[in-house]
Amino acid sequence: MANDTNVHWHEHSVSRSEREELNGHKGCVIWFTGLSACGKSTVSNLVDHKLHKRGIRSYVLDGDNVRHGLNAGPGMLKERHGEEYAKRFGLGFSAQDREENIRRIGAVAKLFAEAGTVTLTAFISPYRRDRDAVRASMGEGDFIEIFVDAPIEICEARDPKGLYKKARAGELKGFTGIDDPYEAPAKPELVLDAGKKDAETLADEVIAYLVKSGKIK
């Protein structure tokens, strides 16, 4: 129909600041990163809950709602869209697939932020380059990178889904922290000590950051 050059960004008739004014807070992306079972999902959902109680519009993007739809794997796409389609677009866990996984999540998080939502993402997102690309795609201050820092020994001891066990047994390949690297953020906006503090305390630290940085009141 048209190539890239036929597409030009134009302002929505309702501006982002008008949406933020209606909401009474800023939109932004709170990007949690850390090892599997470090507490990203628990903390992000707790922050979401606390924000909601304050009347703030927030939403969590995580594996549970993204891997079933937007970033479905080949297995899920095959049935409805066919094998060739699933092979091309279905996301697995190769470096390239992870890159696209994070790119799409970043693009969606950006849309949510533009809609005036405090958007929380809870993905391992192990590669610094991929996270930095998401940061670069957004406006200054829109991307809040939070390193959920827990020693791998603690994550592995928790292992709620038995994934570390499978990875140690060689049943899962390319598992972050075992046979694939985790690259901690160089300059995160916030580091949460998830090895020592409980989720409640960590969630409050995130809320305090949002207040301090003027995203919410």
Added chain:
Amino acid sequence: MANDTNVHWHEHSVSRSEREELNGHKGCVIWFTGLSACGKSTVSNLVDHKLHKRGIRSYVLDGDNVRHGLNAGPGMLKERHGEEYAKRFGLGFSAQDREENIRRIGAVAKLFAEAGTVTLTAFISPYRRDRDAVRASMGEGDFIEIFVDAPIEICEARDPKGLYKKARAGELKGFTGIDDPYEAPAKPELVLDAGKKDAETLADEVIAYLVKSGKIK
């Protein structure tokens, strides 16, 4: 890291109905479909504006914000992600690429609806099968298909971006209505007579539908 079977949907700690209660209205997807230049974008932005004035949380997904990020073309992806990556994931205008374009938009619109947002999408979305797949992915009543019905002669006379002209000249291939089919919805929730009525009137018809169907007050 994990295959599809390691992923299980779980409830957000804040439920959709709690988000809708905070907003004072339901989340849903209003899916506009129709020929290029039929008025989808104008009407959707006008509806968005009217909803915003009523204090309703709404958002428009359209080519302008989606084609620059989530569904970027090969040209845009190449610079940052390399040629092979761009070739695989960059979306052009083949039938398969259009299918994936609509699939991703549907998945994102679903997330917005779950966040309690009245979500408007403004894409030609010419193939019935692709739209039906989006409908099938959502809960009953969440997908409101609106056919923006304008004769191609009128769309072509408007031609704000000169795309019909290019298509007639053979400079754009696979252009909907010229050398690629447009499949009108079989059972849309609403048909807008965009050949006879102005955008203001059509937007009010959409608002009236939302009130009548209980999505908003």
